[in-house]
Amino acid sequence: MSRQMMAKPLLGAAALMVGGLLIGGAGPADTIRLGLSLPLSGGGAIWGKGTAWMCDKAAAQINKAGGVNVQGKVYKVACVAYDNKYTAAGGASVAHTLLDRDGIKYVLAMGTAPILATQSLTERQGDLLFNLSWGKATKGPKFPLTFDVFNSPAEIGPAIIKFIAKTYSSAKTVVMLNVDDATGRETEAIMRPMWKKAGYRVLASMFYERGTTEFQPTALRLASYKADIIDLPTLPPPDAGKVLKDLQTLGVKGVKILDDGTSASAVEATSGRSALDGVYMGAAIPIDGPSFDARQRAISKEAKAAFGDPVNLVNISGYDAMQELVAGIEKAQSLNPHAIAKALPTVHFKSFYGDVGFGGAAAYGVNIQPLLPVYVTQVVNGKLVDRAKVAVSGK
Amino acid sequence: MMSATFVQLVIISLEIGSVYVLFSLGLTLIFGIMKVVNFAHGQFFAVSAILVTILVPFLAAHGLPVLPAYFLATATTVAVTVMIGWGVYQFGLVRFLRDMEGAFILTLGLAMLSDGLMLSIFGGAPRPEPVIVPGTVRIFAVAVLAQHVVVFGAAVCITGALYWSMTATRLGKALRAIASDHEAAMLQGIPYRRLSRDGFLIATALAAIAGALMAPISEVTPAVGNDYLMNGFMAVVVGGLGSVPGAILGAMFIAVIEAVGGYYVGPSAATMAIFVMVIVVLLIRPRGLLGRA
Amino acid sequence: MRRRDHIVWLAGGLIAVAATRLFQDAYSISVVNLVFIACLFAASFRFVMLIGEMSFASAAFVGVGAYGAGVATTLLHWPFALAMLVGPVVATLVSIGFGLIVLRIKGPYFMLIGFAFAEAVQIAAAQIQVIGGPSGMVGIFAPRILDAWMQSFVAAVVVTALYLLYRLEWSDFGRLLGAIQNNDNVARTVGVNVLGAKVTCFAVASFMAGLAGSLTAFVNNVIAPSDFGFMLANFALVYVKVGGERSLFGAVAGATVMVLLSSYSIVLGASNELFYGAAIVVTILLMPQGLAGLVEKIRLRLMAPKAVRREA
Structure with a gap:
């Protein structure tokens, strides 16, 4: 072992201390x-x-x-x-x-x-x-x-389900797709029981891995259940866009919901305008609607x-x-x-x-x-339209 | 009643497979010639897809019909991407030919750097995609996005052209000679450095073309390349690193698992099955399905 | 190793552990912990490089170590020492099985199998609800007595592990690994059990990766599958190459510099990824042999005139 090698652990310790000097710093007191x-x-x-x-x-x-x-x-x-x-x-x-x-x-x-x-x-x-x-x-x-x-699914879910129940009284069945991460798993655990409690049959609930690029097999599987409602709570906009486009190609008719969907334009960028038409969102802000100034x-x-x-x-x-x-x-x-x-x-x-x-x-x-407030919105011709504004209470 | 679903799954496999083929060709070419794994391949793909989404509306606004606008945009984009590729090669990769570790780290750093750059230049929002070939067509009573048919056709043409040029042209023959034994090739007077540069630039152009073709159907964000990279790696390694037919076979292998597994078992399980099956294949054939010992 | 080497190690190790007492504020302690853990993982990664392979599966073994600590502490309530070791032991056992099958494969194929393995393990861990699924596990705490000593404990464990790796590298076994890296066919023809040696090397490295994982769990208190993707192994390779792969100290120096850099770059907010990527590119271009290569170059330059003089 050479002298140079001896020096190195010391060098490491020195580097640590220099690192320590870089550390520290606080904002102005006021x-x-x-x-x-x-x-x-x-x-x-x-x-x-x-x-x-x-x-x-x-x-x-x-x-x-x-x-x-x-x-x-x-x-x-x-x-x-x-x-x-x-x-x-x-x-x-x-x-x-x-x-x-x-x-x-x-x-x-x-x-x-x-x-x-x-x-x-x-x-x-x-x-x-x-x-x-x-x-x-x-x-x-x-x-x-x-x-x-x-507002998270605990607040958004009831508002959406109530609205859907009122608007589509003949709808009885649901399929769900979520992203397989903490967000998707937690949301699914909140939403699925909510659908059940409201009297719907959840025919299937699936997960996909983040980073998935192709959704045709998933869309085909979603379509195969012929459910009245297709619930896509946690899909990020690009994934939601692809799934919607593939569902459109397959000619799937059901009611489609992006419970955590926050932006029509972000989904439309990938899905195109027609595939997004009629889709409901639970987390988008109808900024051009009457609720905002x-x-x-x-x-x-x-x-x-x-x-x-x-x-x-x-x-x-x-x-x-x-x-x-x-x-x-x-x-x-x-x-x-x-x-x-x-x-x-x-x-x-x-x-x-x-x-x-x-x-x-x-x-x-x-x-x-x-x-x-929870805003239930529907995308019509690329624009978000207010469908319901639900005040969350529950003190 | 297997027929309808069966046909549907075959078509989906071909759709997905052609996407992975387009992405993998460049990766396998780079490995064959330079014996390195390019971690930044997806970034070339992403930058090209983003540029197309900018250029097509720009050209359309200046009165060009959609198709000419798309072709012009693609040509420009490929040119720009290849120039970036030239810079990457000339100022970086040239020092790491046949140095797997060094090249891996360099391209990893470049990937992070360009992810950060793209994010600050183009923003993180998904970019609106141009509609090039609109609508759907019916194949055996199955509806398919017209753009997917275009991608499939392009994948067939490009792999065909690549395969032909690798077997029939001087450049192709030289590249193959380098891939199989670069020292012997150099002894025969084949200029290794210049040719590996040409090979890298071809691979970059392939990534750019793939990005331009996928822009109308994939998502277009700075992060999109990273999502394709993993399956691209898997396709190339299953097929046999450096082999063009191998990349096709590997891409189809993964596409079939994704389609069949995704439909019958579910998407999450299908993703895991891809990784498990890749390991299994490599245990049986340690150099991939078509790799040479 | 000669006797003097042991003494140097002992002294250097004691200094390094003692130096951790200089850091008493919570933030510096957290960075010091990260630095030492990164050193251990980098050294583990480099140990597999001794047989000429890059093991991206190591990221999964860090994960196994972390989850071992998590399960033992929060679900089974095992004593701390056992919780520290169960992950590394499991990682070792898994790596022996995995290695026996996979180490027949070499080079880029082995590397990409490692990628697939790390991804598959990560997805699998996210499916198991007992260990928290994709949310992972929380509340993994070391005993309260260690609260004020955690950074020194981490340092002591890491320095000991590094010493063992160094000893192994400079033993007959280490020389055998070097021979395998050079040409495993030659090694095989002289009667060496190449696969056995490779698997042993891999198992040792996986134990150390698992140990890094245990430490990670107790330092962060929270773990999730997404922490142990292949990117973790990518960074280990970066540490090794930035420091210089020819020496264990290179890996240590590389890990130290890069972790400090990444801790610093947090303040850059959205530009941190750009900055870190640029740092990697610049380093590898300017110092292809890493920091160790740079030190060597400077040393040669300083010594050269002397050598000339002596000859004259």
Whole structure:
């Protein structure tokens, strides 16, 4: 073993220490920062970028309106977004960076796997977590510092099923297709019992792997059940587009639902206009409809120009999380996450959709869910048309 | 009653198979000549598909009918992609000929780099796809997207042309000589470096053509190439690395598993079956179905 | 290995473990943990490269190690030491079976089989609801006593494992692996059980990969199938090549540099992937022999005048 080899373990230790020097750094003391753990690379980047953009939008509005007043001291707000790569390991890295290095006390995390990793830190260290996942597993009394920010299948499902039951009274059977990841599995576990409870027969429920490029066999299998309703809750827009196009080619007639479908234009990009015609969505925002005003439409237009997608249920969460946080801080008159968590269920905040309060005890056991309206929309000739606006209650 | 479903599954297998063939040809060519695995093959595919979705509407807006616009767009796109490929070869890959590990890492880094670049330039939203050959046609009473028929036809023509040029032209013969024994080929005066560059550029052009052909039916996002890459790898390795007929056979093998498994058992199980079956085939034939020992 | 080598290892290892005490804030500790675990996985990956193969199946063995720790801790409530070891042992057993069948295959085919294996295992793990399906497992904690010592524990385990790998590499067995890499036919003709040696090498590397997985589970507390895709093995190869594959210390240096770089690049938000990809490209182009090659070059340049002088 040469001298050079001896030096190397020491070199490694030295490199570690230099690494230590790079570490550290906090924002200005009079700024309240909301950390964002989002997918900013890969297929989910469009969601992450939109959410970060909407958070910045809310921050700019709040700062312009004078910031946040806590016991006479005025704070500015800001968003800090890092890439969690949609994995647990990525989520853990981002959580450490946000919470431990940057000293941020409030985090919005997207995706079930990164949320699980983030939550194991936030709940233990006493930080506030805004939960942007479709599932229920990470919400409830076991997680006193975790709050919901948007409508997930627990809220969307009942609204859609009620609407379908009313509109298609002769429909009796359902087939489901979901993506085989945490989101798809959790959503399926919520939606399937809902259909059953509403008196429908679920003929089949299938899963496909992320990264699948060809959907003809799946479409053929879906078609073979001849179900009245084809439920596609968690398909990302490109996959939904391909499945719809293949179903159209096969001449499948049934009612098609994208429960978590957030954007007509994103699906249409792949499916083409005619295959998407008549499809229902549960998470798209009918921004041109009567429920929204010019100010909201202006933001949506700006968003579309900035990152390619109009406002939707997911990216609005960036806006709403910031508003929830600020409302909680102002009500609690404290920056302490525990104090804010105590105040949040009783606040009303300026959501993108308008003034809303909290509820959700019926679904989650605690009032952690902002009571946002669910919009059931149908795509007609490429445009989203309001079919039902359902107020979510359930204190 | 097997007939209707059977015909349907045969047609689906051919549809899927032709997609994988188009994607795999470049991969297998690169391996045959340079003895490296190109991890960035999907990025050439993606960049081409994206450029087509930009150029076709642009040209159409300037008064060109759809088909000429599509051909012009495809030609431009292939030219641009090949130029990128030339840069990648000249400033990078040329140093890693026959160096599997080095080339793998270089192309992995390039793939990540270009994913990030494409995301920041084009955004992550799926791009609206041009309709080139609209509608469906009926084959044995089975409805098929017309564009899929085009892709199938193109796959047949391109593999035919490639096979012919590999067996009948000087360049093809030289490339095959390199693939089977590059030292012997060099001793016979075949310029290895120049020819492996030509081979790489042909492979890049194939990826670009595949991207342009798939743009109207696949999704078009910066991430799309990565999704095709895994099945492309599997097709090439099952068929036998470096073999053009092998790539066709491998692509069909995977397509049949995906179609039959996906229909009878379900899509998730079919995906797993592909990986398991690939391992099984390689255990029986360690150099793939048509690979040479 | 000579006696002095053992002493150097002991001293270097103690310094490395002691150095972890310099880091007391939670963030630095998390990065230090990641660095050491990456070093171990890189060294494991490199160990298979000693027989001239790239094993992307290793990503799956890291996963097996992590899930072993997860199942033993959260479902079976086994003691910590057992939970640390069950994953690596299972990974070793699986790798022996897998290796006996698959190590007859070489080069790119072996590499791509590894890809298929890692993908298949990842999908399979996501189907099993007992271990959390695609959501994975949560609440995998080491005993409370270790709370303040986790980074030192990780360092001690990794340094010990690296020492064992180094010893093996410089033993007769290691030289045999080198012979197989050069030409396994020659090795076979002189009566060496080539497959046996390859499988042993693969099993050792898989144990170490599993150990890296156990540590990952206890450090992150949360694991999911998507953490153990083939990309994990891609990064191990990057660590080895960036550091220089000719020496174990190259793999260690590469893992250290690249993990620090990736931890740093998180702050770049959406540009992190671009930055990391560019870093890989630049490194491999500027330093084809890795950091170790660079060090070697500098050393030669510094020594050259001296050597000339001595001759004169």
